[in-house]
Amino acid sequence: MMIISVFGLTEFAIVEKLSDFEELFPRLRLEIESNFPEIRVRLSPGRSRPADWEDAVAPAADWIHRKLGDHAFSDTGQTMPQVVGALLAERHATLAVAESCTGGLIADMLTDVAGSSDYFLLSAVTYANQAKINVLGVSDQTLEKHGAVSEPTVGEMARGARHIVNATYGLATSGIAGPGGETHGKPVGTVCIGLATPLSVAGYRFHFGGHKRRTNKQIFTLTALDLLRKELLAR
Template identity: 50%
Template sequence: MRAEIVATGDEIRTGALVDSNSAHIADQLEQAGIEVTRHHAVGDDLPVLVALLHEIGARAEVAVVTGGLGPTEDDLSAAAAARALGVGLVLDQQALEEIEAYFTRRGRPMTASNRKQAMFPEGARRLPNPIGTAPGFRVVIGGCAFYFLPGVPHEMRRMLQEQVLPDLHTMQGAVRDFRLTRVISTFGLPESVVGEKVAAIHQYFPDIKLGLRAKFPEIQVKLYLNTPDEAQGGRMLDGAARWVSEALGINVFSLREGTMAEEVGALLRQQNATLALAESCTGGLIANWLTNIAGSSDYFLFGAVTYANPSKIQVLGVEPETLEQYGAVHETTAQSMARGARRIAGATYGLATSGIAGPGGGTAEKPVGTLCIGLDGPMGTRSRTVTLSFGQRLMNKRLFAMIALDLLRRALLEQPDQP
């Protein structure tokens, strides 16, 4: 079964608004075993919309259209569908009552313009919107089943999940393919090297499609499989994921598309260990990543952004002589920061970062992109210096944070500090 996706609205067409809806819809359709062949971005232009609906109706079996269901004059989806079908717009009484009830529950008056949202092409099937004012509808144009959904992402997602996908499953019948995916997250190797190391997977798993994605600063290995047997396909993907993990070794940090912070947090929890942070160049980014995880208070005890030298001395207890002799960006300083954070919090591990994120501040001896990490724990005190610059301050900060967390991950796994 082939599908196309249409995102409507001038803000989508011009790039003023990022189209996240189409990506989500494509992912859900592919997982349902439906091949997405085209994406379209169309402005608020009735003749263009009508022409596109005719084109899609002649070549696809399914289409999902988002946007254009609002109460204003530039919301044209219903009118375009009606014109493509050669029918008029009619009032759906049930849809009108649902819209009125929505406003009543919120104690707000319904304006006359909202009545437009209950006008559908004659013969359309209403798709209720339980959390918004814009119901959707289903029509068949040519040989294609069109599902018109609102552009508000959380409304679209719920309607897609509760109404569109079950309807498509019924259309597929008893015989259907499942689109299964595994995502293996790696860090520390360039994309080209990752590709070389996993290229032989087709010799062992010929039915699995391989893809690589650079999601800075990690590289994701994606495995895809179309199969009529979901359980058997899942076992095959599990085996392929294990093969990829063995091929890439310690550079794999998640077999479930987890973040580095989630995987480090899980290791800390498994070992009943705790963490304290002293961040300078990363500016609290590591603490932010960790505290974005529900339940991180089980293992994350303390975080300090000791950016200036006096704060390193007064808060962490770094000796002034250390800073005078080595400077802020040095392994000795980072070690002292890590020990101080660990001591203050009474944590199992103390992790510290100090570096030069740029774009200025670098020297010949310590160029932009220099990072010093300190890690203090039951194994003693470790440190590492790296120099890797991507030319942009925020990119460097993200890279620094990942390197620091990866150093901790390796320590928790009792693996070497570096590849």
């Protein structure tokens, strides 16, 4: 069996993208299951296991990756934190995290992985604006002009977290998990994610709709880790 882990697509979207699978690979069985906030695509032999299972599954897996693009992030059933951790370790890189709306969930997921102390250096849950200023060095002018949920603010948060422990990367989140708390242009489900690297600092904005608070926090967390994953793969 092969398990391909996917993030950033709905089950319906995956089903649509892989609708030709049975016709193209009749000897294999494909199953799609939710492991929220990730989705798993399982490949297994049909009724009778082909003698050349490995030869049969390789082109099928390649086809799935082409269909799903960089939303498919593992062929071994690894979770996003496991994949990100492995990429950091392979590159001898380290990470510091500053969290607001995710409330420490990024750190929790990363430290669930054995050996994470090799690359995970710091978690700062700076929920209040004053904590962002005092702990991370975020400018009060940035907060006043752009607000806590903004690309400039999370960029400064990520940079500050990185500098505190001289980490290779800094990752930061600030968003509106709900219920309530929305402002003009920033509805519930909005998250800004900051990423600081040795070469640059950037902030990104995403919107995921009005899910429940816990659901939003999980989606925000995986989105931040996925952003870091893509950065690591580009290096």
